[in-house]
């Protein structure tokens with residue numbers, strides 16, 4: 001099987017690694033808008049392997065075998081994949097335009113399945129106006145490690161595509177869960193409003209940052225508290241998903257907390273900018289007082 005992964009960022013490079021590690025996959029086209037972005041994605045995979053090799057947890061030849069399957073380039077290299085997994089930006093117009101170009105001008109295999117790794121956007125709307133249907137194949141970060149794949153059917157997604165993507169997910173060693181399209185699907189519909197509520201609880205002064213995170217870790221057995229998890233995911237992503245669920249449902253219970261919006265406007269996005277609910281400096285993490 002040949003797979004094209006569109007976008008070599010956080011998710012794309014992890015998805016490319018997950019596919020390349022599967023024996024049934026012979027080639028992974030890792031694509032981005034610039035050759036150096038695609039190369040950078042592959043380089044991050046290599047760096048992860050180098051660390052494991054240094055610790056004696058991976059053999060060099062195994063790493064080489066996986067890396068040799070990953071071919072970097074622009075989207076135009078994806079001429080003959082059996083499956084496309086799009087992991088470009090979470091912007092509807094970009095996803096639609098990218099799939100349109102792939103379907104009309106690039107991919108020549110008539111049986112290719114076109115999947116999106118969108119976190120929250122409508123699968124039906126992504127496919128609206130395209131020659132071929134779209135399916136959701138939603139990986140979780142870090143993609144090579146996390147077991148879940150949400151397989152999302154839009155209203156026009158053929159049942160045969162759902163069955164095929166379920167089968168492929170299992171071959172990757174993942175556990176697929178079939179989901180009918182709905183804003184946020186399953187995980188983000190439940191998880192992201194919980195993080196938003198954690199931020200609301202903090203902004204009302206109910207408890208401090210570490211208190212909220214400790215309460216949810218010790219009281220609910222969650223591996224991370226909602227505020228540290230928000231920092232890890234990226235508060236811009238948390239806000240974007242809340243806004244999609246709110247816009248799609250019109251239900252005020254999904255309204256984003258104003259503190260979350262303020263932090264995103266100020267680029268306090270969490271781990272990726274070095275500051276969110278915690279400050280990340282020299283490998284240490286300390287809570288930041290925001291009130």
Ligand SMILES: NC(=O)c1ccc[n+]([C@@H]2O[C@H](COP(=O)([O-])OP(=O)(O)OC[C@H]3O[C@@H](n4cnc5c(N)ncnc54)[C@H](O)[C@@H]3O)[C@@H](O)[C@H]2O)c1
Nearest residue numbers: 007008009010011012032033087088089090098118119141
């Ligand atoms: N970050 C997460 O935890 C997470 C989890 C699940 C799903 N997702 C979804 O996965 C997608 C990617 O997220 P990410 O965090 O990897 O983003 P990212 O910003 O790290 O990477 C996106 C990459 O796509 C590239 N790109 C943009 N337009 C492109 C195009 N037209 N063709 C090819 N490449 C293009 C960018 O140059 C960039 O390298 C989004 O839809 C996001 O919602 C993210």
